[in-house]
Amino acid sequence: MAETYCLLGWVLGLAVGNKLWEVPDPVEQTPNSARLNWEPQCNYQLHHLQDGARINALLPPSIEGNWISTGCEVRPGPEFLTRSYTFYPNRMFKALQFYYRDQECRKPSHSLVIKGKLRLRQASWITRGATEADYNLLKVGVIFHSQEVMSHITAQVNQSCAGFVPPGRPWAPGRVYELLSTKVDKDCTAAIGFTMHELSLVRVEKHYNALHVGALVEKLFLGDIHTEGSERTHYRPTGYQQPLQSAMHHVHSCQVCVLIHHSDEHHPPVLPRVAHPQVELSGRWVSSQCEVRPAVLFLTRYMTFHAENQTWEGFYYHYSDPLCKQPTFTLYAVGHYSRGVRSERVSGGTEIAFRVSRARVRPLNHVIVQMLNSSRPGSCGTSGRWLVGKEQDITDTGGCEALGVRLPHVEYELYKVEQDSSGRHLLYMGERPTDGSSPDTTDKRPTSYQPPLLRCAGHHHALAFTLSAAPSLRPQGAAAAIVFLFSWILNLI
Numbered sequence: 001m002a003e004t005y006c007l008l009g010w011v012l013g014l015a016v017g018n019k020l021w022e023v024p025d026p027v028e029q030t031p032n033s034a035r036l037n038w039e040p041q042c043n044y045q046l047h048h049l050q051d052g053a054r055i056n057a058l059l060p061p062s063i064e065g066n067w068i069s070t071g072c073e074v075r076p077g078p079e080f081l082t083r084s085y086t087f088y089p090n091r092m093f094k095a096l097q098f099y100y101r102d103q104e105c106r107k108p109s110h111s112l113v114i115k116g117k118l119r120l121r122q123a124s125w126i127t128r129g130a131t132e133a134d135y136n137l138l139k140v141g142v143i144f145h146s147q148e149v150m151s152h153i154t155a156q157v158n159q160s161c162a163g164f165v166p167p168g169r170p171w172a173p174g175r176v177y178e179l180l181s182t183k184v185d186k187d188c189t190a191a192i193g194f195t196m197h198e199l200s201l202v203r204v205e206k207h208y209n210a211l212h213v214g215a216l217v218e219k220l221f222l223g224d225i226h227t228e229g230s231e232r233t234h235y236r237p238t239g240y241q242q243p244l245q246s247a248m249h250h251v252h253s254c255q256v257c258v259l260i261h262h263s264d265e266h267h268p269p270v271l272p273r274v275a276h277p278q279v280e281l282s283g284r285w286v287s288s289q290c291e292v293r294p295a296v297l298f299l300t301r302y303m304t305f306h307a308e309n310q311t312w313e314g315f316y317y318h319y320s321d322p323l324c325k326q327p328t329f330t331l332y333a334v335g336h337y338s339r340g341v342r343s344e345r346v347s348g349g350t351e352i353a354f355r356v357s358r359a360r361v362r363p364l365n366h367v368i369v370q371m372l373n374s375s376r377p378g379s380c381g382t383s384g385r386w387l388v389g390k391e392q393d394i395t396d397t398g399g400c401e402a403l404g405v406r407l408p409h410v411e412y413e414l415y416k417v418e419q420d421s422s423g424r425h426l427l428y429m430g431e432r433p434t435d436g437s438s439p440d441t442t443d444k445r446p447t448s449y450q451p452p453l454l455r456c457a458g459h460h461h462a463l464a465f466t467l468s469a470a471p472s473l474r475p476q477g478a479a480a481a482i483v484f485l486f487s488w489i490l491n492l493i
């Protein structure tokens with residue numbers, strides 16, 4: 001039941017002060033004919049994750065080569081960074097982590113050079129599709145890109161690791177300071193909360209896109225970082241971070257990848273500006289990939305936000321496998337959301353609160369049906385009435401205890417909207433707390449993000465936009481367009 005425990009994390013929550021929920025007066029409902037057109041595109045994306053790419057994940061994975069970030073990454077804290085990891089045939093690796101002071105990864109603060117040895121072990125029993133690994137660190141060095149950052153970090157390290165930087169030594173650009181070295185038996189990494197536990201969970205996916213001839217993208221998924229800073233150094237990952245991509249196949253089509261690929265610890269990449277379109281939350285958004293949450297849950301999401309009355313609705317499709325092909329159950333939830341406020345803590349982010357007021361559950365396999373069927377009467381819909389494929393409203397029972405859903409419920413969230421290099425709009429919502437709890441107090445508000453949702457329909461010209469922005473349509477011309485439309489039509493039947 002670990003699976004269902006963290007599931008929804010929609011646990012708990014009481015109503016908050018009314019101010020937050022200044023909901024506009026209801027607007028006259030206009031017949032929404034466009035909706036009929038939008039739905040298929042959103043559904044199409046949901047059912048053809050990765051634009052219909054064929055995904056292969058071999059066990060054990062082959063990880064040799066150079067793997068790089070495809071954008072500015074945000075870790076809990078927040079920390080802004082880019083990564084370039086190289087794995088050699090003799091099991092040695094060299095990992096470069098470039099840290100920044102800003103959310104666009106344009107102002108480098110310091111870089112870490114991490115050298116060590118990695119050994120892949122058995123398939124993970126906890127995270128389906130992942131391989132467990134052991135690693136040893138041989139060397140960790142830090143290079144500062146400014147005096148200010150150097151003073152800040154040395155003050156931290158100096159407390160537990162005196163003489164890390166000899167007193168009075170000014171900042172020397174390009175100089176590597178050793179944080180860890182097995183040769184001299186020194187380890188000052190704990191002082192800055194550094195850990196490479198991400199290397200203990202590994203998955204490689206090969207994505208072949210049938211419509212792009214020869215288009216192969218390889219992704220390296222490494223273990224997730226605990227959302228609670230104090231847990232970070234002992235947490236063993238059960239979920240993933242945003243994947244790195246293989247430099248070999250990806251570099252040409254991605255400007256950021258080229259920059260990161262050609263960087264080193266003395267020349268950290270400075271990323272180009274990212275478009276932050278003036279896009280409202282309103283519209284329809286779907287997952288762009290099968291998402292994994294720690295401990296361990298596979299899901300896709302389909303969210304709709306109505307700005308007119310500040311309501312939202314979300315479908316959460318849960319699966320038992322890492323390619324999101326074997327459904328377990330669907331949760332449908334609706335409620336209101338508050339006005340967004342620019343985040344002080346996470347620059348570039350907007351703070352918002354969601355209220356979940358109603359929810360329905362549709363079990364899709366027998367294991368879930370049995371679990372719901374045998375739940376304590378009054379704790380989850382009508383027990384004994386659950387059937388595969390039959391939806392029940394769980395609002396009257398205050399949610400569903402067995403699934404960890406409690407209603408009504410408030411969550412404090414973070415989001416940002418960005419535009420990718422293909423012009424698609426991406427919605428990043430806050431990362432769920434790693435411990436499976438819910439961000440039901442303001443101090444549990446996320447400081448990092450989940451994988452992005454893709455806008456599949458918005459307010460104006462939505463269909464035209466999504467069609468022209470669908471990546472499978474752009475470069476290949478008419479033939480591909482026909483294939484695309486044909487498969488889309490098939491999907492509707």
Ligand SMILES: *[C@@H]1O[C@H](CO)[C@@H](O)[C@H](O)[C@H]1NC(C)=O
Pocket residue numbers: 154155158162163165166167168
């Ligand atoms: C580090 O600590 C020593 C004493 O333990 C002190 O003399 C030195 O000034 C400190 N250096 C920095 C950079 O804080």
Ligand SMILES: *[C@@H]1O[C@H](CO)[C@@H](O)[C@H](O)[C@H]1NC(C)=O
Pocket residue numbers: 026029306308309311
């Ligand atoms: C909010 O507006 C949307 C779109 O007009 C509508 O579908 C939905 O039912 C409304 N919700 C409420 C609670 O009024």
Ligand SMILES: *[C@@H]1O[C@H](CO)[C@@H](O)[C@H](O)[C@H]1NC(C)=O
Pocket residue numbers: 366369370373383384385386
């Ligand atoms: C659910 O409970 C009902 C009533 O107790 C029972 O008839 C039905 O067989 C159960 N279904 C499953 C799948 O356990």
